[in-house]
Amino acid sequence: MFRFFENLNDPYAPYEAQDRPPTRLWPFVWSYLNGFKALFLWSGVLSVFVAAIELWLIYYLGRLIDDLVTTGPADFWQVHAVELVLVTVFILFARPLIQALDTALLNNSIIPNVGTTVRWRAHRHVLRQSVNWFENDFAGRIANRIMQTPPAVGEATFQAFDAMAYAFAYFIGAILLMSSTDPRLMIPLILWLGLYFWLVRWTVARVTPASQAASDARSAITGRVVDSYTNIHAVKMFTHHEREELFAKEAIEEARRTFQVEMRIFTRMDAMLVFLNGLLIVSVVGWGLYLWTAGTATVGVVAAASALVLRLNAMTGWIMWALTSFFQNVGVIREGMETIAQPIELLDNLGATELQLSAGKIEVQGLTHHYGRGKGGLDRIDLTIEPGQKVGLVGRSGAGKSTLVKLLLRFYDTESGRILVDGQDISDVTQSSLRRQIGMVQQDTALLHRSVRDNILYGDPSASEAQMEKAAAQAAADFIPELEDKDGNKGYEAQVGERGVKLSGGQRQRIALARVILKNAPILLLDEATSALDSEVEAAIQETLSDMMEGKTVVAIAHRLSTIAQMDRIIVMDEGRIVEDGGHAELLEKKGLYASFWARQSGGFILTEEAAE
Secondary structure, eight states: OHHHHHTSSOTTOOOOOOSSOOOSHHHHHHHHHGGGHHHHHHHHHHHHHHHHHHHHHHHHHHHHHHHHHHSOHHHHHHHHHHHHHHHHHIIIIIHHHHHHHHHHIIIIIIHHHHHHHHHHHHHHHHHTSOHHHHHTSOHHHHHHHHHHHHHHHHHHHHHIIIIIHHHHHHHHHHHHHHHHHOGGGHHHHHHHHHHHHHHHHHHHHHHHHHHHHHHHHHHHHHHHHHHHHHTHHHHHHTTOHHHHHHHHHHHHHHHHHHHHHHHHHHHHHHHHHHHHHHHHHHHHHHHHHHHHHTTSSOHHHHHHHHHHHHHHHHHHHHHHHHHHHHHHHHHHHHHHHHHHTSOOSSOOOTTOBOOOOSSOOEEEEEEEEOTTTTSSSEEEEEEEEOTTOEEEEEESTTSSHHHHHHHHTTSSOOSEEEEEETTEEGGGBOHHHHHHTEEEEOSSOOBOSSBHHHHHHTTOTTOOHHHHHHHHHHTTOTTGGGOBOTTOOBGGGSBOOTBTTTSOHHHHHHHHHHHHHHHOOSEEEEESTTTTSOHHHHHHHHHHHHHHHTTSEEEEEOOBHHHHTTSSEEEEEETTEEEEEEOHHHHHHHTSHHHHHHHTOBTTBOOOHHHHO
């Protein structure tokens, strides 16, 4: 039975991804929940049925009391036996069945799948964001919003059907019940409902912004704490424990302050609600007693009215908390929308095609990119790299080398100019097809918190075991069989830790090299690819690097002379421009900027002027 209800909706069903999600709350929520329309309809209908049954029981109780008064004990069973048997059967069997269907639909069909749908689609949306988008936020805050928004949507949905739909039907039914027993009893009930809904409106108007502020504060804590944990080596090395404690304490205290504001609202609400409920009991029961003493109402009417207001007294607190919980979750959703509802920054152009790579020629034409600041980055770069050519990039820090590489990968869109690969503008091809043709090894190698095998196979998940091990051998990763993690996993099964923290810098770099070797892309980008290797290990893999570069178009950023001097061309950059272009010997003869770097070399590295001073 559970499986039937759990499978009424598929949270992973295909859907049309939105590059620009709705920025208003309810269109945003509905964009995720559109596939639940039929389930919501049935859940609403069943909630009304459940409320109607509860009210009917109160009505029947009043009628039963009147029957007891008007029918003597001797004749009671003879007159009402069949009716009582039918009511008993309904209460014991039909009522639990309807209640069970309502609960199963809500608890097993809607709530788990709503949260899963929102989490799955939100994660997919965020993964499509650009590198620049991630660089402008805390990873911890992004993750926190992805984690807390789906349960908030699920909880808000639960409250909408479990409490709000039920309460609406119950209140309407209560008015109808009062009108059917004695219309005069509607007067105090309607007056009370007016005051109750005023209190609801007062609470909601204050709790929604307070809840969003509290949710923002909680996300800030997560962002700061995760930032400290991610950079724990720097924290320990500089012994800034107290500084990090204070950094977190500021956010924790702000969360406490916002939570206090939220709780003050609830305390005021609770006090006012107790007073209103007392007013309801006194007015309805007192009015009923007055009508009975005046001979215009039966004992059953007074009993039904008393049972109804006592039930409402018990319900109103639950309904109020359900409503405030609903709007608390709305506040959490609004806060999550600050991340999840952001448009995708970097999109494939309309009609983008797959990159058709034939030779690997790269052309850079009038390329300018200043990161929107008007300075820094690149300024009117023109460059042609022939197929199979190995080009080294040299320059001071901030000269624009890494910017050029990032633009080749289309991590950013160019501000002006264009880049062509085999005559195709990279802005007119899909990002995935472009990056499939490019292998890159970075200076700051970060591995996935998975096994060594998973990290190497990231280069080509379809590769065989033999191909993976061959790539590792080519990268001089002979340390892998000796690895063992805290759970006893060994060799290729050993977990490398977050960002590969359990490995040395050289070990991380060699696994990254193995990953790129396995990818075997025709264009190769090296950003200080051997910077983390000692001289002995570097010498061991230089031949591998040479083999890996054979037949490929290569762009290498490096200061290590053993890499730069062997390039076909060396491009010297300064202040975002190309200032020198030629072979190693040719540039030395020019006695320009490259020659000055060479003259200041030390320990196998080219030093910039700043480093030499």
